[in-house]
Amino acid sequence: MNIAAPTNIIDLGMLADEARRQRHGTRTTFVRVADVASTPGAALAWSPAAGELRIVGTPSSRSAAVERVREVAAGARGVPVSAFSLADLEQLAARESATLRSILEELRAAGLDLVAEAPFDQLRDPRGSIEEVNISGLALARLTIHQLPSAEVPSLLKEVADLQRRVAVVRAFAPLPRVLNSALPTTGYDDVKRVALARLIVENVPSIQVDWARYGPKLAQVALTVGADDVDGVSAEDETTEGRRRAPLEEIRRNIRAAGQEPVERNGRFEPLVR
């Protein structure tokens, strides 16, 4: 496929959907996430429905990161704990004159299961750092794109595929940018093309992921029809003021089914959950 050529967006989406179906059939996974602040001593409260406890924010120091992971893991009751951006951990290691591996091993010993994200376009050493995650006994929850102009997407996707050929441990790739520019948001066409091209080019990563909270139900649902097979960032709250039918769990299931697919809830380790 000539990925640089302009392509009818529906034809492109159909190609990506076919690739996704060959790998996953109609199965679409989703994870309910409870975000937890990274400051040690901050409140520890989350919904029991969470399939992943995610410590969000930049760690102020190695000791603060370890302490916070220990606090959250102590109350996790088997729910996988993810934390931090791998790029932030690279910087922390440089700042504290430590090796990345030593920090990762200490976090793992404190109870961490997964590094929450690895922003490909922000990592100093994508291959080396992701390998350190693996060697230290942790998993990477997702490879992400922090912020990138659309014109550069095809070449970047090829680089992501090349990276995976070398490291082979990336389970999920979220191709839509994490940083949203409210003054110049990406368009629907932009997003659909990115997701579809990601599925077609990064064929060696099992899951193409879309973030429910960040992109909203409408775009995220469309993404499921053009190559995405996994939904991240579904709220773990069970009830809303509008009633149970409007709660996140019912909403995500309804949207996946309305896209012609079968919802399967998973945890942060990609293990199916039966509730």
Place this chain on the structure above:
Amino acid sequence: MTIDRIADRVRAAERLNAADALDLYRRAPTALLGQLADIVRARKHPDPVVTYIIDRNVNYTNVCVAKCNFCAFYRPVGSPEGYVLGFDELFRKIDETIAVGGVQLLLQGGHNPDLPLTWYEDLFRAIKERYPSFKLHALSPPEVIHLSRLSQLPVPAVIDRLIAAGLDSIPGGGAEILVDRVRALLHCDGKATANEWLGVMRDAHRAGLRTTATMMYGTVETDEERLEHLLRLRALQDETGGFTAFITWSYQPDHTELAGHEATGIEYLRTLAVARIVLDNFDNVQASWVTQGGKVGQLSLAYGANDMGSVMIEENVVRAAGASYCMDEVEIVRNIEDAGFLAKRRDMQYRILGDPMFREREVPRMLELATARADGDHSTPAELRLYPARSGAGKKMRAGEILPS
């Protein structure tokens, strides 16, 4: 018939019957629906142009006796939150609209028993006197029926009087689903039955007005009833040819009595695509970015839409029900061009007016849609006292027994 066979019929420009349309709606893959809708769009619009209009969506009153259970906008007669916009407020809104290149008001409101037909006539005349070339796309069929009942005049006579006062065209609001079983469940059969809604449009077309047609789906109707709605519009369009465009949107449930949940984005794209295929005698199909957001709004252009609707400038009804998207002209044009089309300004009749206004002169950016009034402003326009009120609350207000807040 197989989906492939039905798809072949669409490709061959054959008209679909109800059964085929329903099969397609229920069973065709979403991408196939998009491909077919795009074929129909390209057949009608061979040039890669997507249009939009710069107009302002103004709701002159939120006081309404219809009490539709899907509406979060209305306030009952006597409510302290009820409002009626004054002529001067409306003139100011028109000035602001003209300043950004706008050419018309989309003017709709509640069924306020204290606004007689003469209020509308005086308003329209005053607007036309001040702004002779400015267009009034105003009063949906249920509002026309409401005025017919208030004035005890037949609908054609009301339409004639409104045209004489300055009405240019009629928006297709209030159609919801044109099936009376659905309308009864939505408590909107009282404001207009399906036949009454279609009858106003027929009368308007006969009087020489062009109108739009709409469909709000996702409440209590079945798939068959959505198709019945489309087929009834198609039949009237065969008869009169008076509809310029079709617009569909999903029910917005927040803060409504009916509540429930909103139909999904994929359901919107499927519904839009099927509408484009079934309504083979409609030239124009609009994207509803105001309910679907800019991203799905833009994707609508791949599912049969050839028009991005209005810049709107102001919006009250959908916002009251939980949706608050905003796209100014710059953003609409960016989305059109990003999808590979040429962006052109148009009027209500879909005549091309030109290239984007902001490329011709400086136009202020608009990052949030305005509202009818600032929060807490429930003032009463002075000229209202010139018109007889019908409700008890309205009579007291105009007699000065209730002071405007």
